Amino acid sequence: MSSISVEPCTFALFGALGDLALRKLFPALYQLDRAGLLHERTRLLALAREAGSVQEHLASIEAHLHEFVASEAMEVTVLQRFLARLSYLHMDFLDAEAYPALAGQVAPDAPLIAYFATPAAVYGGICENLAKIGLAERTRVVLEKPIGHDLESSRRVNDAVAQFFPESRIYRIDHYLGKETVQNLIALRFANSLFETQWNQTSISHVEISVAEKVGIEGRWGYFDKAGQLRDMIQNHLLQLLCLIAMDPPSDLSADSIRDEKVKVLKALAPITGEGLGTRVVRGQYIAGHSDGRALPGYLDEENANTHSDTETFVALRADIRNWRWAGVPFYLRTGKRMPQKLSQIVIHFKEPQHYIFAAEQRLQIGNKLIIRLQPDEGISLRVMTKEQGLDKGMQLRSSPLQLNFSDGTFRSARIPDAYERLLLEVMRGNQNLFVRKDEIEYAWKWCDQLIAGWKQSGEPPRPYAAGTWGPVAAVALITRDGRSWYGDI
Numbered sequence: 001m002s003s004i005s006v007e008p009c010t011f012a013l014f015g016a017l018g019d020l021a022l023r024k025l026f027p028a029l030y031q032l033d034r035a036g037l038l039h040e041r042t043r044l045l046a047l048a049r050e051a052g053s054v055q056e057h058l059a060s061i062e063a064h065l066h067e068f069v070a071s072e073a074m075e076v077t078v079l080q081r082f083l084a085r086l087s088y089l090h091m092d093f094l095d096a097e098a099y100p101a102l103a104g105q106v107a108p109d110a111p112l113i114a115y116f117a118t119p120a121a122v123y124g125g126i127c128e129n130l131a132k133i134g135l136a137e138r139t140r141v142v143l144e145k146p147i148g149h150d151l152e153s154s155r156r157v158n159d160a161v162a163q164f165f166p167e168s169r170i171y172r173i174d175h176y177l178g179k180e181t182v183q184n185l186i187a188l189r190f191a192n193s194l195f196e197t198q199w200n201q202t203s204i205s206h207v208e209i210s211v212a213e214k215v216g217i218e219g220r221w222g223y224f225d226k227a228g229q230l231r232d233m234i235q236n237h238l239l240q241l242l243c244l245i246a247m248d249p250p251s252d253l254s255a256d257s258i259r260d261e262k263v264k265v266l267k268a269l270a271p272i273t274g275e276g277l278g279t280r281v282v283r284g285q286y287i288a289g290h291s292d293g294r295a296l297p298g299y300l301d302e303e304n305a306n307t308h309s310d311t312e313t314f315v316a317l318r319a320d321i322r323n324w325r326w327a328g329v330p331f332y333l334r335t336g337k338r339m340p341q342k343l344s345q346i347v348i349h350f351k352e353p354q355h356y357i358f359a360a361e362q363r364l365q366i367g368n369k370l371i372i373r374l375q376p377d378e379g380i381s382l383r384v385m386t387k388e389q390g391l392d393k394g395m396q397l398r399s400s401p402l403q404l405n406f407s408d409g410t411f412r413s414a415r416i417p418d419a420y421e422r423l424l425l426e427v428m429r430g431n432q433n434l435f436v437r438k439d440e441i442e443y444a445w446k447w448c449d450q451l452i453a454g455w456k457q458s459g460e461p462p463r464p465y466a467a468g469t470w471g472p473v474a475a476v477a478l479i480t481r482d483g484r485s486w487y488g489d490i
Contacts, residue, residue, distance in 0.1 A: 004037060004425075004429075006038065006039045006042075006428060006429065007039060007110070007111070007428070007429075008039040008040075008041035008042050008107065008109075008110040009039070009042050009043075009107075009110050009111050009112070009113050009428055010042070010043050010045060010106045010107050010110055010111075010112045010113070011029070011042065011043070011044050011045065011113045011428075012045040012047055012102065012106070012113065012115065013025060013026075013044070013045065013046055013047060013115045013117060014047045014048075014093055014114065014115060014116050014117060014126060015047070015048060015116070015117035015118040016046035016047055016048045016061070016088070016117070017046070017048040017050055017057065017060070017061075018048075018118075020117045020144065022060075022061065022064040023064070023068055024068075024175075024418070024420050025117065025424070026061055026064065026065060026068075027064075027065060027068045027069045027418070028418055028420035028421040028424050029044060029082070029424060030065055030069055030078070030079070031069070031073065031417065031418065031421050032424060032425060033078055033081060033082045033085075034073065034075065034078045038085070041107065041110065042085060042110075043085050043087070043107060044082075044085045044086045044087070045086075045087050045088075045089060045102070045105055045106075046061060046087065046088045046089070047088075047089050047091055047093075047102070048088070048090065048091075049090070049091070049092055049093070054088045054090075057088045058083070058086060058088050061086065061088075062079075062083060065079070065082075087105060089101060089102060089105065093122050093129070094125045094126075094129070095129075096129050096132055098129075099129045099130070099132065099133045102133075103133045103134075103135060106135065111138050111139065111430075112130075112139040112140070113139070113140050113142065113427055113428065114126065114130060114139050114141045115142040115144075115427075116141065116142060116143055116144055117144055118144075120143070120144075120146065120147050120148060120157045121157075123141075123143060123157055123160060123161050124157070124160025124161060124163070127141065127160065127161050127163070127164040127165060128163070128164060130164070136164050136165060139165070140169045140170075140171060140427060140430070141161065141165055141169065141170055142171045142172075142173060142427055143161065143170065143171065143172045143173065144173050145172070145173060145236055146227065146231065146232070146236075147172065147441060148445070149227065149231060150445055150448075150449050150452070151442060151445040151446050151449050154442065154445050155442065158438050158441070162438075167437065167438060168432070170438075171427050171432060171435045172435050172437075172438075172441065173435065174236050174237065174240055174435075174436055175419040175420060175423065176236075176237045176240060176241065176374070176419065177240060177419075177423070177434045177435070177436075178418075178420060178421075178422040178423040178434055179374055179375075179378070179419045180378055180416055180417070180422075181372060181373065181374050181378045181379070181380070182241065182244065182374060183422075183434070184372075184380065185244045185245065185346075185372065186244070186253075186258075188372075189249075190249055195370075196249070198350070199325075200324075200325045200326070201324075201325065201326055201327050201328050201329045202351075203350055203351055204329055204348060204349065204350055205329070205349045205351045205367070205484075206329060206330045206332065206349050206482075206484060207246075207329065207330075207331045207332070207346070207347070207348055208331075208332045208334070208345075208346065208347040208349070208486065208487055209238055209242060209245075209331065209332070209333045209334070209345075209346050210333075210334045210335070210343060210344070210345055210346075210486070211233060211237060211238060211335040211343075211344045211374075212334075212335065212339035212340075212341060212342065212344070212470075213335075213336065213337045213338075213339060213342060214291065214338070214339055214340070214341055215337065215342075216286070216296070216297075216302060216313075216337055216338050216467070217299070217302055217313075217337065219303070221302060221304045221305060224311070225306060225309055225311045226311075227311075228311045228313075229283075229312050229313055229314055229315045229335055229336060230283070230312060230315050230448055230451060230452065231448065231452075233315075233335040234315055234333065234335060234448060235444050235445060235448045236436075236444065237335075238333050238335060239266065239444045239447075240436070241346060242265065242319065242331055242333065243261075243265045243266065243440075244262070245331075245346060245348075246265045246321055246325070246326055247261035247262050247265050248261050248264065248325065249261075253433065254433075255431070255432035255433045255435070256437075258433060259437045259440060262440055263437070263439055263440055263443060264323075265321060266440065266443035266444055266447065267443055268321045268323045268326075269319055269320070269321060269447050270319070270321070271447070271450050272317070272319075272450065273454055274454075277451070277454045277455070277458060279478075279481070280317055280318040280478070281315070281316070281317040281318075281451060282314075282315070282316040282317070282463065282471070282474045282475045282478050283312035283314065283315050283455065283462045284312060284314035284315075284316075284462050284463045284464065284465045284471050284472040284474075284475070285298075285299050285300075285309075285310070285311070285312055285314065285461075285462040285463070285464060286298060286299050286313050286314065286336075286337060286338040286464075286465055286466070287299070287300075287464045287465070287466055287467065288466070288467060289338065289466030289467030289468040289469060290466075290467070290468050291338070291467060291468035296338060296467040296468060297467075298467065299311075299313050310461050310462060311462075312462045313336060313337045313338065314335070314336030314462070314465060314471045314475070315333070315334070315335055315336070316332070316333065316334040316336075316471060316474075316475040316478055316479075317332075317451075317478075318330045318331070318332055318333075318478060318479075318482075319331040319332075319333060330482065332478070332479055332484075332486075334475065334486065336465075336470075336471050338468060339468075339469075339470060339471070340468055340470060342375065342376055343375070343376070344374035344375045345371060345372060345374060345487075345488075346371070346372040346374075347369055347370070347371050347372075347487045347488075348369065348370040348371075348372075349367060349369055349484075349487075350367060350368040350369065350370070351367065352367045368382065368383055368384055369382070369383040369487065370382050370383075371383065371487070378416055379403065381402065382402040383402075422434065423435075470486070
């Protein structure tokens, strides 16, 4: 059994028959139960608008558990215990008359966790209805992204929720913050003087953040074409990673101390306008190409596509942070669909020694790199310079890795928990460390909105790139213009 203390709660999942709930949330809750991290009195309420047989809906949830939980993790006793916690309730989320039935299933002596796996447009309505039946005072609400499509719309959503809930009981999900390696950024930086003393413009040359997706839009045309890669990935995931890398040390590990420092980074981001839009930002859209020997359609050739769409599926940019710590250190961000491989990684490039004593032809090899892999193989690697072995090698240098893999048995836990497991557990514990505060969202939107406005004003279409490649040629030029290259591109 776990050493972590957990309290009983009623976990109400709004939108329980949607893709997110069936693919991620129920499997995460099952794994928490398997790890002994659900209190014996914790109850799970599946709430959805679909009518029909309750038993059929519960059977569908069970079937999806078998599909998305590894077979070796499916234990009969755990599954029986999990299903015994689970109830289904058919309800219209905007109908106030449906909520007394919900109130009747909420334990009177335990907090209610309301998880909104629904469109953001109904968040305010759900909160209002929870307040009407007197549940708001003991409820924590969990908001799934996207929260709006720009600064103004995000404010409308957040303000609607804030009418009924204080910031201390609002948990905004960014699942990247639940990844083990992302959390390790805090430990890596602030528990190791080796890194923290060097974590500034004196020692670091530049930073890369790449989040590459091998898939296309996977049937999400209706959502994605309105959002685009900047809104879908940069505004939340990549800017959150940038904040964790670039922030100053917080005074402690409390939620607000960490989030205060992240906000300072967002406020210090230099705007990109005018000529900078052409030299510091690249937006692209994939055309037909090949991957793993099979032909892939272009974005405009996808099912139900708008053939005149100028939505970007790729963004690369150079971000600069206007403060002492990072003056002159560019942060190169890159994310796209239909890339050659699925990859999320951060690369910290350290400056070469000021006095160089080795062979001139080896100089380009010099420079330590800290590589933080978020997926597919979570881990941390430090590239250091060593001497080639052998009597005939002289002082020939090579780059060698000091490797820390989270999945190779180095750690006692053989299984890396899914990000949602961590995040759901922290909600149940009332810990907001891994969740995004309202002002973080707003400053991120403000910075991204200026890019979107600039694109609209220029009227330039996204640059084409073949599916299965690393994006437009201009994305290579973006970094080579500064005398650098993207790390690890094949």
